[in-house]
Amino acid sequence: MENTKPWVKPALEFGPLILFFAVFMLYRNDTVTIAGESYGGFILATLAFIPALMLTTAIQWRITGKLAPMQVATLVLVIVFGGLSVWLNDxxxxxxxxxxxxxxxxxxxxxxxxxxxxxxxxxxxxxxxxxxxxxxxxxxxxxxxxxxxxxxxxxxxxxxxxxxxxxxxxxxxxxxxxxxxxxxxxxxxxxxxxxxxxxxx
Incomplete structure (x- = not known):
């Protein structure tokens, strides 16, 4: 990311987490019905976090041409455990x-x-x-x-x-x-x- 602007790296790293926090705070006392299933703020925030992390990870890979093993492991675990939380509403x-x-x-x-x-x-x-x-x-x-x-x-x-x-x-x-x-x-x-x-x- 040597040729990118200084704010790009922290935005990509912390953007999904800030989005998760914002969605949770917005819906923490509410429920939203999707396809007949009611979801609370935590699950909605998780549902927003997973694709956001996938997108920012893809952008980092596109910019740098590589990903650290920890980034890959984190993405896989987010998809697996975040997906389970959304699927089971837990x-x-x-x-x-x-x-x-x-x-x-x-x-x-x-x-x-x-x-x-x-x-x-x-x-x-x-x-x-x-x-x-x-x-x-x-x-x-x-x-x-x-x-x-x-x-x-x-x-x-x-x-x-x-x-x-x-x-x-x-x-x-x-x-x-x-x-x-x-x-x-x-x-x-x-x-x-x-x-x-x-x-x-």
């Missing part, structure tokens, strides 16, 4: 989706650690150049962080209201991720690779 399937995604990411990172493979660095090394030890530490921390997010998601959707979960999903999870990345700033500095100019004799 929000629980869609609420489970973040838990499964975070546990999947944690498992992938954990397997990478056991195999001594720097899978995280392979994806992020251009944006965040670090030595091998730095990537090992960050991978371990991120795996544990994803497990914590999965637990948090389970606690919220099983014990609190739909509205609380939607707020948590739309704003809480991104804020937690931002705080995690910011909280590891010292690790980035301590294990940063020397700049190319500095490496010259």
């Amino acid at each position: 929000p629980r399937f869609f609420k489970l989706k973040p838990t499964i995604i975070y546990l999947l990411f944690a498992a992938i990172l954990g397997v990478g650690l056991m195999l001594r493979r720097n899978w995280l660095g392979a994806v992020l090394s251009e944006a965040l150049p670090m030595d091998a030890e730095g990537w090992r530490k960050l991978t371990l921390r991120m795996a544990l962080f994803f497990v914590a997010l999965a637990i948090a998601n389970e606690l919220v959707w099983r014990n609190l209201s739909d509205s609380t979960w939607v707020w948590f999903k739309t704003f809480g999870l991104p804020v937690l991720l931002f705080a995690f990345l910011l909280g590891n700033a010292k690790l980035y500095r301590d294990h940063a690779l020397p700049a190319k100019d500095d490496a010259q004799p």
Whole structure:
């Protein structure tokens, strides 16, 4: 996306989520009948979210010519669990989706650690150049962080209201991720690779 405008990338990444939030807030106290079936705001928001994510993912692929494995996994799980929620008119399937995604990411990172493979660095090394030890530490921390997010998601959707979960999903999870990345700033500095100019004799 080097040649695209700066707002395009965040719009594509967060657009479907903002749409989900907007539709839910608009219809959270109402029901809409479609083909003889009554749907609440949560299911309507899910119904809007699925094609929106498919569209933005297709646009990202069209612009960049590639998709990250996490993007593909997220899209597949959204289609499967979101589709089940709409088909069965049951929000629980869609609420489970973040838990499964975070546990999947944690498992992938954990397997990478056991195999001594720097899978995280392979994806992020251009944006965040670090030595091998730095990537090992960050991978371990991120795996544990994803497990914590999965637990948090389970606690919220099983014990609190739909509205609380939607707020948590739309704003809480991104804020937690931002705080995690910011909280590891010292690790980035301590294990940063020397700049190319500095490496010259």
